Amino acid sequence: MAIKGLLLRLEDYQKHASAAEKKLLELLTGHPDQVIGKSIYQLAELTYASPATIIRLCKKLGCSGYREFQQTLVYETALLKDSREVSMRDIIPTASTEDIIHKVTQKNVEALEISRRLVEAELVDRCVKLVDECRTVQLFGLGSSLLVARDLYLKLLRVEKSCNICDDWHSQLLSARTMQENDLAIVISYSGMTEEMITCAGTAKKNGAKVIVITRASDSRLAEMADCVLHVAATELIVRSGAMSSRISQLNMIDILYVAYVNQHYDRCMQRFPKTHIDKEDKE
Numbered sequence: 640m641a642i643k644g645l646l647l648r649l650e651d652y653q654k655h656a657s658a659a660e661k662k663l664l665e666l667l668t669g670h671p672d673q674v675i676g677k678s679i680y681q682l683a684e685l686t687y688a689s690p691a692t693i694i695r696l697c698k699k700l701g702c703s704g705y706r707e708f709q710q711t712l713v714y715e716t717a718l719l720k721d722s723r724e725v726s727m728r729d730i731i732p733t734a735s736t737e738d739i740i741h742k743v744t745q746k747n748v749e750a751l752e753i754s755r756r757l758v759e760a761e762l763v764d765r766c767v768k769l770v771d772e773c774r775t776v777q778l779f780g781l782g783s784s785l786l787v788a789r790d791l792y793l794k795l796l797r798v799e800k801s802c803n804i805c806d807d808w809h810s811q812l813l814s815a816r817t818m819q820e821n822d823l824a825i826v827i828s829y830s831g832m833t834e835e836m837i838t839c840a841g842t843a844k845k846n847g848a849k850v851i852v853i854t855r856a857s858d859s860r861l862a863e864m865a866d867c868v869l870h871v872a873a874t875e876l877i878v879r880s881g882a883m884s885s886r887i888s889q890l891n892m893i894d895i896l897y898v899a900y901v902n903q904h905y906d907r908c909m910q911r912f913p914k915t916h917i918d919k920e921d922k923e
Contacts (some may be wrong), residue, residue, distance in 0.1 A: 645700060645711045650857045652700065663688045671716050679697045679705045707766065715743035729881055747887045752772055754888045766867045769849050770795075772824035776802040779811050779839045780827040787853075787889040788827050794897045797915045798908045807837045815839040820847035828852070829871070829885045831859025832842075840864045855885070869896070 780788035822842035851866035871888035
């Protein structure tokens, strides 16, 4: 069975690669499709790396051996292709509202499915542990990502987890500057390129706080600062008509993180839900 997150692990491992692994890493991260189907000896000849070096790299990346590595590479290359194909479908003139309903819904469904295939349970558990152990969660986001951050803020309030969010970026920066070692920053940026979020994450990190990033970009400056990165599908272009499937994917990731947290603290959360529930008056 293929493991998840191989291409992301390859990106993360590049900065730790030995001299013997560098040529191999360049090919795997730049042109993974050229590696598919090659025997270990063909790959060794192509990258000037020994078969033993390739086997060691496979195991460092979490694969049992070269066969599982190839299976996972096939799976994730297809996943990347699916993600790119979905991202190219933006708003176009169409004949009917019925067609719009179908296309928008289909793109959202595909974005959720691709994101599901990217999520690693072990990584979600690590993020839950960070939420559990921190003193306060500080949430960061701009634009549509701020809406996602606010959704998590309301959810954390329901389970009485100390958290904070500010609507404008200057206030977010001030909040980052006041964070401490036992605090947690959750930074949401689809592109991973938003300078304000990079600044906030860097400031929080400088103060010793832990950082979780939710993004599509594993190789971004923002992701490099994170203790944990939760990846969503890259199903929208960076320059886009408006956040749609990207927002849905981010909200889904928030839901996964929240439900995983509740699941690990089920009895305690079940006791808190009635306390934090707001009754709706019956006007009839």
